Amino acid sequence: MSAVSEQLVLEALKKVQDPELHRDIVSLGMVKNLEVTDGKVAFSVELTTPACPLRERIEEDCKRVLAGVDGVKELAISFGAQVRGSKSGAGQTDLLPTVKNVVLVAAGKGGVGKSTVAANLAVGLKMHGAATGLLDADIYGPSIPILMGVREGPTKVAVDGDYKLKPPLAHGLPVMSIGFFLEPDQAVIWRGPMLGKALHQLMADVQWGDLDYLIVDMPPGTGDVQITFSQQLKVSGAVLVATPQDVALADVIRAKSMFDKVMIPIIGIIENMSYFICDGCQKKHEIFSRGGAERAAERFNIPFLGEIPLITSLREGSDKGVPILVQEPRSEVSRIFLEIAAKLAGQLSIVSEKARRAQSLKIVTS
Amino acid sequence: MAMMSGHVPVEINHMRQEGMVRVTWDDGHVGDYPREYLRGYCPCALCQGHGGEIKFIAAPNARLAEISAVGNYAIQFGWEDGHNTGIYTFDYLRSLCPCPQCKSSKAGAAEKEG
Numbered sequence: 001m002s003a004v005s006e007q008l009v010l011e012a013l014k015k016v017q018d019p020e021l022h023r024d025i026v027s028l029g030m031v032k033n034l035e036v037t038d039g040k041v042a043f044s045v046e047l048t049t050p051a052c053p054l055r056e057r058i059e060e061d062c063k064r065v066l067a068g069v070d071g072v073k074e075l076a077i078s079f080g081a082q083v084r085g086s087k088s089g090a091g092q093t094d095l096l097p098t099v100k101n102v103v104l105v106a107a108g109k110g111g112v113g114k115s116t117v118a119a120n121l122a123v124g125l126k127m128h129g130a131a132t133g134l135l136d137a138d139i140y141g142p143s144i145p146i147l148m149g150v151r152e153g154p155t156k157v158a159v160d161g162d163y164k165l166k167p168p169l170a171h172g173l174p175v176m177s178i179g180f181f182l183e184p185d186q187a188v189i190w191r192g193p194m195l196g197k198a199l200h201q202l203m204a205d206v207q208w209g210d211l212d213y214l215i216v217d218m219p220p221g222t223g224d225v226q227i228t229f230s231q232q233l234k235v236s237g238a239v240l241v242a243t244p245q246d247v248a249l250a251d252v253i254r255a256k257s258m259f260d261k262v263m264i265p266i267i268g269i270i271e272n273m274s275y276f277i278c279d280g281c282q283k284k285h286e287i288f289s290r291g292g293a294e295r296a297a298e299r300f301n302i303p304f305l306g307e308i309p310l311i312t313s314l315r316e317g318s319d320k321g322v323p324i325l326v327q328e329p330r331s332e333v334s335r336i337f338l339e340i341a342a343k344l345a346g347q348l349s350i351v352s353e354k355a356r357r358a359q360s361l362k363i364v365t366s
Numbered sequence: 367m368a369m370m371s372g373h374v375p376v377e378i379n380h381m382r383q384e385g386m387v388r389v390t391w392d393d394g395h396v397g398d399y400p401r402e403y404l405r406g407y408c409p410c411a412l413c414q415g416h417g418g419e420i421k422f423i424a425a426p427n428a429r430l431a432e433i434s435a436v437g438n439y440a441i442q443f444g445w446e447d448g449h450n451t452g453i454y455t456f457d458y459l460r461s462l463c464p465c466p467q468c469k470s471s472k473a474g475a476a477e478k479e480g
Contacts, residue, residue: 230437263374263439263456363433365380 004071006036009043012069016061019054020346021353025062028353032080039073041066048352049212050081051128051345083130083212083345084352085236094234095203099133099211101348104229104238104264108251110141110220113272114241116318117308118217119147121239123325124341126173130212133167133174135202137229138219139188139195142179149321153180157207164207171326176206192224199228213348222258230262237267237351239305239344242293244274244286252296267347269297270340274307303347306340309333374456378433378441387430389459397463401430405445407462408452 014026034043085100105118122134136144148170167174242248271293276285297304317324377390387399405428432444444450
């Protein structure tokens, strides 16, 4: 019987496709530490995110193709993850060099639960094993400190003769908010240039450390803050949060047209307040109708990441500063959040593959 | 309104000697923009005011000092006289392409529109 060679194993593994990136795992460089000795085959698959929703499928596919290779007696596949960066953006200085993926959570209008979704997405990615941070850029109504139960502001640390702000940790996540710099109960009444400056500081003067994902809770609407982000930051993409009724579609269109103009890809739509399950009769009530956001996603060919129900415990957890994922990790709504976080991570892997292939802009003088 | 071309530049070369900016696009298209031409079509509100069609505003001897990228979507040109408020979106820059091929297709489209 002929001995198996590394070559033969790699040939076989080339038939395994990453279901999201639509390329084989060998040419994507995901197969690592391949060892073949006396028919014993061992390797690890480096996923593009620890939150990979397709891990089992990739594992099964690997087993299937290697079962067809003569002489493979033992097979040991391990899994690791190396989150790839997906920030696209032309040559300008990157204000967040230690952050691999920056995701803006946005909505065309206020009151759709964007901050709650942002907080739970960040916690969800963290629970999947990714280093994640949360930045509250909602200048007008910074609510992340309350939602995450952060009471202390950032601390000053000396870095290279300069000072940086070290964000406080909330449920294991570094969290930064414009709210830390305001007196409680005071409103922000600033003109555009002030906003831009404050945001710049929240990005450049903060010691985020190495992060796989930074989730940014954006202010609602389409204005100064959105422009600042699109001009000063390398952003991976935006996630839109919408409610189910038909008018939500108009908000999605508005938000989409803004992000299109500044060329920030929209990587998903999430429907919030999709339905309410009555604790008395267990019946699903579709208070705001249902499916509006999904229809909008279909119409614009944007991935639909999921629908989140209206649940009293979600609101209670938020008010207490304990995200539902921390409070009731096994509940149905937590399962939904984890699934949405995994889908988001999957979409970011796709974006990163595109960003890697697209040549970056070179500016030269001759 | 200009149509969205969706093309992005891959290289911007400021050719000082020739007084031109050569833009190479992701589809392989190459356009040479004379600097006075670029400056004349500066889209900023200081040059163009608010509203109305974009006009050519002659600025003889305009000299380029700096070229920088803006986010994912535009290029900013800084001039030696200190003017630097013009943000040229990729689509706008592409629509300005002065190469004979682009010029003639634009003229053709204008005729059709009558």
